[in-house]
Amino acid sequence: xxxxxxxxxxxxxxxxxxxxxxxxxxxxxxxxxxxxxxxxxxxxxxxxxxxxxxxxxxxxxxxxxxxxxxxxxxxxxxxxxxxxxxxxxxxxxxxxxxxxxxxxxxxxxxxxxxxxxxxxxxxxxxxxxxxxxxxxxxxxxxxxxxxxxxxxxxxxxxxxxxxxxxxxxxxxxxxxxxxxxxxxxxxxxxxxxxxxxxxxxxxxxxxxxxxxxxxxxxxxxxxxxxxxxxxxxxxxxxxxxxxxxxxxxxxxxxxxxxxxxxxxxxx
Ligand code: HEM
Numbered sequence: 001x002x003x004x005x006x007x008x009x010x011x012x013x014x015x016x017x018x019x020x021x022x023x024x025x026x027x028x029x030x031x032x033x034x035x036x037x038x039x040x041x042x043x044x045x046x047x048x049x050x051x052x053x054x055x056x057x058x059x060x061x062x063x064x065x066x067x068x069x070x071x072x073x074x075x076x077x078x079x080x081x082x083x084x085x086x087x088x089x090x091x092x093x094x095x096x097x098x099x100x101x102x103x104x105x106x107x108x109x110x111x112x113x114x115x116x117x118x119x120x121x122x123x124x125x126x127x128x129x130x131x132x133x134x135x136x137x138x139x140x141x142x143x144x145x146x147x148x149x150x151x152x153x154x155x156x157x158x159x160x161x162x163x164x165x166x167x168x169x170x171x172x173x174x175x176x177x178x179x180x181x182x183x184x185x186x187x188x189x190x191x192x193x194x195x196x197x198x199x200x201x202x203x204x205x206x207x208x209x210x211x212x213x214x215x216x217x218x219x220x221x222x223x224x225x226x227x228x229x230x231x232x233x234x235x236x237x238x239x240x241x242x243x244x245x246x247x248x249x250x251x252x253x254x255x256x257x258x259x260x261x262x263x264x265x266x267x
Contacts, residue, residue: 026215027054029231030120030173033071040166047114048072049169051125051147051183052233053215066239068145068185069253070125073114077106079198081252105200115155116164120173121182121217122154129253130196130245131237133187142190142245144203147183147215174220183215197246232261 032039032046039046048071058064078084087106090099100107117123127145134140156164165171189208195201221227235253236244244250 025056041169042164067233069233070127072123074126075109075112076199077109079200080248118154124153128199129247132243142196143187146186179217181214182217184211185213186211
């Protein structure tokens with residue numbers, strides 16, 4: 001949900017097994033909901049926040065990368081393209097209360113707490129859609145990604161929100177770099193029978209969670225402004241052994257992000 005508004009693009013390194021190198025260069029973008037470029041960080045509409053990470057696997061002879069795009073709630077209001085369109089239309093034309101009465105998952109998303117993080121580095125980010133990991137012997141495991149802050153998640157108390165500065169998130173993350181290991185990339189593992197084609201259905205928190213790697217945030221890119229305009233994150237995995245699940249939202253997102261990103265490049 002979060003759209004790239006006034007984001008910080010940072011270069012990071014990570015340690016990941018097996019087809020990744022031990023230290024894979026990464027590009028990360030933090031973002032805020034709405035996509036409005038001038039939205040102040042202390043505006044509640046900016047929650048949930050986003051974290052998109054690109055694993056840069058090769059630069060030549062051609063660019064090869066795979067991305068993970070997450071936001072700071074495990075909820076999403078719609079299970080597929082038509083439901084998502086109905087939700088966004090209802091938001092735009094003021095009929096959202098009628099929509100929420102008909103779509104329990106949209107109500108759940110809207111009512112889920114979306115507190116302000118004390119910083120981007122103290123937020124948990126959820127991949128929401130399910131993906132498929134395929135082992136060398138063909139074994140399939142369905143997972144949902146999360147970025148878990150190594151210093152723990154921390155949110156601003158309700159009575160402290162008024163004191164938040166307009167630039168408290170993006171300015172702070174740039175000031176505190178390099179941060180070193182900041183997030184664990186983890187996979188929540190589905191069990192037999194867990195729903196994999198509908199991201200509005202949560203898996204129980206009792207599901208096994210496996211750490212895949214560590215994300216280190218190093219520095220803001222020198223070409224930050226140009227890169228912000230250029231980069232288009234891709235919800236579809238582009239590496240052997242990782243595939244989309246049968247969740248229909250993944251392809252819808254991929255198509256839309258391309259349109260949106262190309263318009264941004266052309267603007
Ligand atoms: C059909 C459902 C969805 C629609 C219509 C939609 C729409 C969009 C659009 C148009 C963008 C801007 C892309 C760009 O300009 O590069 C975007 C970015 C984003 N979306 Fe979604 N989205 C959907 C589902 C989701 C879900 C399920 C998540 C949960 C993780 C999510 C998280 C994000 C994040 C974090 C970004 C910013 C990524 C970046 O830094 O480029 N979206 N979305």
